[in-house]
Amino acid sequence: MSSRFEQTLTDSVLNSFIDQTHYLTNRELAPSLITNTAKDNTWMALRAQLEHCKSFSFAVAFITLDILAPLKVILADLAIKGIKGRLLTDNYLQFNNPAVFEELLKLKNVEVRLAQTQGFHVKGYLFEHENYTSAIIGSANLTRSALLVNKEWNLQVNSLQNGQLTEQFKNEYRALWQDSIALSAEWLAEYKKTYQEQKRITRAKANLEITPNKMQKQALLALSELRKTGAKRGLVVSATGTGKTYLAALDVKQYQPQRFLFIVHREQILKKACASFQTIIGGQKDDFGFLVGQKRQIGAKYLFATVQTLAKPEVQALFSPSDFDYILIDEAHRSGAKSYQQLFAYFKPKFWLGMTATPERSDDVSIFELFDYKVAYEIRLQDALSENMLAPFHYIGLQDYEYAGKLIDDKTPLNKLASSERVNYILKQLKYYGDSSLKTRGLIFCSRQEEAFELAELLTKRGHNSQALTNQQSVITRQNAVKKLENGQLEYLITVDIFNEGIDIPCVNQVVLLRNTQSSIVFIQQLGRGLRKYPNKEYVTILDFIGNYKNNYLIPLALSGDRSCSRDNARTTLALQQTIGISTINFTKIAQKQIYAALQAVKLDALKNLREQYRELKAQLGRIPLLYDFQRFGSIDARVWAKNNSLDNYASFLQKEGVKCQLSLYAQQVLTFVTKELVNGMRAHELILLDMLMRKNEVSKEEYLTELRQHNCYISMDVLQSVNQILMLDFFRIKAGAKLKAEQYGDKPLMQYQNDSYYLNGELQACLRQEVWFKRLFEDVIKTGLLITQEYNPAKQFTRFKKYTRKDVCRLLNWPKDVSAPMYGYRVGEKECPIFITYQKATDIKAALRYQNEFSTNGIIRWFTRSPRHMDSTEVKQLLTGVKEHRQKIVLQLFVKRSDAEGKGFYYLGNANILPDSIKEEQLPIPNKKAKQVVGMDLQLQQALSSYEYRLLTGE
Incomplete structure (x- = not known):
């Protein structure tokens, strides 16, 4: 065991129990209270531990079926890695349904035993890691409500292998385990005879x-x-x-x-x-x-x-x-x-x-x-x-069948889609993820009508009575088939599209998707077939067999309800597998890779998609929608238009849609400028000033300052000077005296500042008076930008955990020029040094770039200068001024993203301090070349990452 690891754990314990202001803490190692909130809950904590442990041991009195479906997804991935666990439970108060024990018998990599101790009421989860043990102990049983929504208090603690706490846990568990019996089919048969199901008020009754x-x-x-x-x-x-x-x-x-x-x-x-x-x-x-x-x-x-x-x-x-x-x-x-x-x-x-x-x-x-x-x-x-109006679901995304080493895709021949081998694979998954407590009443959506009939025949031969339904059959035939499903004569109805809408079969407790996701709307419609409440239906299982489809990227978009054309949001849904109320989203690791690949290949803000969203909102409003409409109604984020490289501004999009909104060249340039640079709303100052100047030709400095104060904006000489540089376009003139390209923003300052007053330039005033469409769209951008500013803290330069590009940071730091192009990883200024880190483990990076930026705690990350650098390099000495005396001169602003695939934006994590004892020169190895010299150091965040933030940035 490394002494550094032991010291980190020691500091984390002292931070939690002695003095949080004096000792550093590690997110994974520090004792912490786990509760159920909107972004973090006990289930997420258990899942994070399972995904990184070497083995695990659970001891819980009560288990419900509704949490076993998402748990099985994780256990299936652990089984592939050869990781095993133990589960100790009981039949205390006959709470556990016999079907729970039937499901537990399916778990091949979990040994299940039944405690024989009187009054077994334990709730504890132990995880063995490489050189320490984690435990989560408190009030939460292995039930969906306890892990997701109930008010529960659970303490997560960690101990070294020779620690007394670890030894206590292991000794206690060992004693309980020895005084237990193995779960078996024979024991279950006896339990079924004596079990009396508790009478519960079904959720359906509330309906x-x-x-x-x-x-x-x-x-x-x-x-x-x-x-x-x-x-x-x-x-x-x-x-x-x-x-x-x-x-x-x-x-x-x-x-x-x-x-x-x-x-x-x-x-x-x-x-x-x-x-x-x-x-x-x-x-x-x-x-x-x-x-x-x-x-x-x-x-x-x-x-x-x-x-x-x-x-x-x-x-x-x-x-x-x-x-x-x-x-x-x-x-x-x-x-x-x-x-x-x-x-x-x-x-x-x-x-x-x-x-x-x-x-x-x-x-x-x-x-x-x-x-x-x-x-x-x-x-x-x-x-x-979220309001519990529907039956909750457990969505499980898993890999579809492989034949001859090839995953099912859009071009797979019918004889492979409806082969005995694929049916065997499907049935194996249905058995593993299925619910033994209820008779299955399922809908299967497949891609072709011939496939539906073949699958129905093959499933029926294997003892799962099924019937194919297509739009070629009569309404009477369909109605009779639905009745057979309802009364239990059929187990599955297999169809292509006819049950997307307009069908009401509340008894459906399983939806199986064996087809490509063509659209988010159809995906939600098909998923929704099982969401009606029904007596004794605790939840519905959604099994999505994910093949090698280019439209896989639609799955996380549909599940999250996000329509912002944001890859980041889709990746968040995929990576964090968040919950919606008490519904869970789960992907196997292999299925995740398929969707990540699809996300990487697609352009979500393609013009075709923008046109669809535009026409949809136009139909809803009965008029031409503006950017403000998109932002307000949430159909698509207004910033998508600003980021789209094929569009200068919204007018250019409207022109493609046949709207006659011709603008003069200068009006086009100004509209492009405010769209590309200001609509993002990261700083309200420029937007407020332009809004004031549209209403009156002259705005005094005092009037402007008064308006800024009313908006709670931070004020300094530097930010006022920066506003001038932005609106006079000086910020964008990288070389002294250089002119901006006429086709970009034009070469005229939008405003002038004279005698403590602000004025729009004459040509811009004329455009606002004479060009109706320009005035309308110019006001729209300002209004939309001001709406978006509500997402940011106006009293601060940066809002924590919002995304910023290098160019945004140059502007918000009030720098006179945009120097983002040559900035790369950082730039040491007179007062500030923004640091941009792409967080990747060494195994994920090309051999030539082995910078190991890694969080050692939830508030400390290792960082390296560019190469070659030494302790006596001018840049390094400037950066380290006052560090050893704990009077760091340069303010470090830390920006981090998970990978380059996430685009140009970095999450702002706040200010960071250099830890003096961590500074040292290091060798950067480069294959077949001489190693380069860098200076490495630990950066401590002033505000440590939450569990949610840590998972989002690291994927751990």
Whole structure:
């Protein structure tokens, strides 16, 4: 064991128990309290320990099925590495369902035993590492609620192999283990005979309550407020399974119409909807009637009709246009059809309400336009999961089948997709990740119709009754197949696309994806088929077999609900595998690599994608959207346009879309400047000044300072000078006297500063007066930039853990010129030295660049100067001035990113101090060449990294 490691552990213990201001601490080694929060929870801590341990030992009284699915993903990866563990549990109070023990028997690399100690109520997790032991001990059992959301206190501690605490843990565990028996099929058979399942109130029962939940209350208020404005139409976008029928009934109840009409496209939906309305509204049974086929109860107060029947001229003639004062269209994304258009043209109610989960699905008619662009409320999937409106899920992304060393891809022949070997592989995974407590009722989505029929036949032959369904079969055939699934005659329905939407099978507890992800919308629709609550359905398992598909990058985007075209956000979802409420996201290591490769190959901000997002928002707003609209509605981040190298500004994009917004050359240049340099909102100062100058021709320095103070912006002579250099474009003139390229930002300062006052230049003032489109787009950029500034701390130069490029840092440090091009890893200035570190382990770096920038603790990272450098180099001496006397002269600003694949941005980690005892000259080995000299040193952050931040930066 290294003495440095022992000293680090010692300091970490002293930091936690003696004095946190005097001793350094290590993120992994320091004793720490683990609780469940939005970004960190006990499950994440357990997973991090498992992924890096050499072996593990669990002792827990209670285990639930709902946490075993994500645990199996990690254990499967550990099995590949030959890592084994032990699990000690019990049948205390008969809490553990027999199905839990059935699942535990599947774990090949975990030895499971049953404690024989009376009153076994232990909750402890031990992990053996290379030269120390970690333990997490506290209140959390191995249950989903305990590890993800409950208020739990768990202490994580570490001890060396010869430490007393480690010895206590091991002795206690050894004693319990020796006084236990092995879990076996025979023991389980006996346990099943005596087990009495505890009566639990199912989550599904909550769905029958007639009082609105939190999000429904918000939607009801929004609808009421919308009608107060005089609106005649409104749209509610509500994720599948979030109770939009109940919401509709609750709104009708609060509206109290004289007569109400409910319209939908399928009779099956109609009958269920009517039953829900009767439950919510109450009243006489005769108040509710149907208009479908030959059933025409046209006198009912609450009439439920299919569009096919109501659209018939002879049926419409039975009503006057004003008979109904409230008309609701369910599945409103279908209302662009001719039959619905007839109804819109004929009926004149006081209020139309449309409800849909997928408003974007109309191809030719804008659903938003049909409802006057009035979106009263929107409940998206991620919000619904967080509010526990849906059944939670465990998503498991795993590698698809390999044949002849080749992974399934878009061009794989049918005889390989539906081969016995692939079916065997699929069944093996289904068995391992499946739930033994319930009979499987699953949906399988595959890529081709022929594949569906072949798979159904092969699965049925192996004892898993399955039926293929395609759009070539009748509605009756599909309905009968669904009934067979519901009553247990079928285990799987196998289809290509027909169940993406409009199907309601609440009993589905497993969704299997055996196809390429074509779009985020379809992915969410298919995942959502299993999210409806149902008695005794604790969760749904989503098994995604990931092949060598170029569209794999869509998976993390869809799961996170992110639409910012950000690779960083997608990588975060993939790397951290975060939770959504009590739903978990899990990828095997091999599947992760497939998605990383797809992310690396795709350009998320490609013009095609931007056009799709633009047209979608245009349809929603009923007008040309501006950058502010994109930022406000979150469909795509406004900064995407600024970062897109193929676009100068938003006007150039609009021109590609056929919008006639021609600008003069100078107007184009100015718009490009404010878009590329200011819309990122990292500093509000320039935006505030331009906003003021648009409203009046002259702004005094005192007026400007007053406005800055109102925005809580930091103020100094340096930042005021920097604002001048930016808006006069001096910052961008790298060489003295050099002119900027005319096609870039132009060569005229945007403003002038004279006699303690600021002025826009004359040509810019003229453009704002004379060019309508320029003024509109210029104001839009300023307004959008000011909105984005809310993400940053205006009182600081940098906001911790936000991303900045080298160029951003030059500007925000108030440097007179952009010197980012020659900066590379750092630049020693008179007062500050920004340091940029790409965090990679030595094994990940080319042999010629063996800089081992590595966190030794959660607050200390090893850093090296460029080569060749010695202790007596001018740059090094300047950097180290005052360090040994603990009066460091140069302020170090530390910026770190995980890898070059993440782009130009670095996370800002704050100020850092050089630890004097760590400074030394080191040799940088270069293959076949003479080693180069560098100076290495430890940098201590003033604010240590959280567990979440550490995992994001290091991937550990």
